[in-house]
Amino acid sequence: MKTLWIVGAGGFGREVLGFARDAVAAGKTDFLIGGFIDDHAASLDNFDVGVSVRCAVENLAPGADDVFCIALGSPAGRLAIAERLDAKGAAYASVIHPSAVISERAVLGSGCVVGPGAFVSVDAKVGLHVAIGFNAAVGHDAIVGAGSVITGCCIVNGGASLGRGVFLGSHSVVLPRVEVGDGVASNAGSIIMRSAPAGAKVGGNPARQLPQLAV
Structure with a gap:
């Protein structure tokens, strides 16, 4: 089973977390939800979302069962993060609300x-x-x-x-x-x-x- 990591723990990231949980609950996907990847460790300090920030992108070492979904609202930001993740050999998963x-x-x-x-x-x-x-x-x-x-x-x-x-x-x-x-x-x-x-x-x-x- 793959473990999903959401890249970006801001407002959009928290929305994507909800979409992913809804998809799992509806039986539309079977990945585990690991948490977030974010360059700012304090991004979730004021939010109790049940998962945490694992690490910054630069410190990421993807495992064989890890998949990633970028949750930034800026197109330029999405593409820039994708380049950084590609360089680390990351695999990706789509998050589709049921x-x-x-x-x-x-x-x-x-x-x-x-x-x-x-x-x-x-x-x-x-x-x-x-x-x-x-x-x-x-x-x-x-x-x-x-x-x-x-x-x-x-x-x-x-x-x-x-x-x-x-x-x-x-x-x-x-x-x-x-x-x-x-x-x-x-x-x-x-x-x-x-x-x-x-x-x-x-x-x-x-x-x-x-x-x-x-x-």
Whole structure:
């Protein structure tokens, strides 16, 4: 039996812990839940969640039965942690809430998180380490790139394509067959009606590219 370790002990990590426990209770998966991996040992100091932080990523030595799921809300953070875990030979498991619906013809990469009430439709292709929030939907034939974060109540319509590391703010909608480039981020409630170039920040209805602030 595999032991699941959740990477990231913040708010999203505690949510993923709940999803995993619900999946085990429903008989949808049979892994043991070991606890968290987090670079900040004190992340759970104010929370009694029944498990603890095992170690920081840099100190991790994965065992043969260990599997990992990344629980960070930032696409860039998810991809960066995945690189660090890959370098240590980590294996991954997806955490899928039992109320989510995944088509038998959908392709779901390893290390994904799929929240309550989410839906992934027929022939959709979801990459590694993607997070799909509660009541979000990925339509038929849609493509979602690795490390992307689709937050609550978003809809990626049929045939749409999201690049690597995309962030969709809550209630965002990507219209059918629209292409969204790598690293695009949308504000909450955005309606993306036309292609968005890589790295763009978009918002509004219809969504328009927003100026990038100099740093």
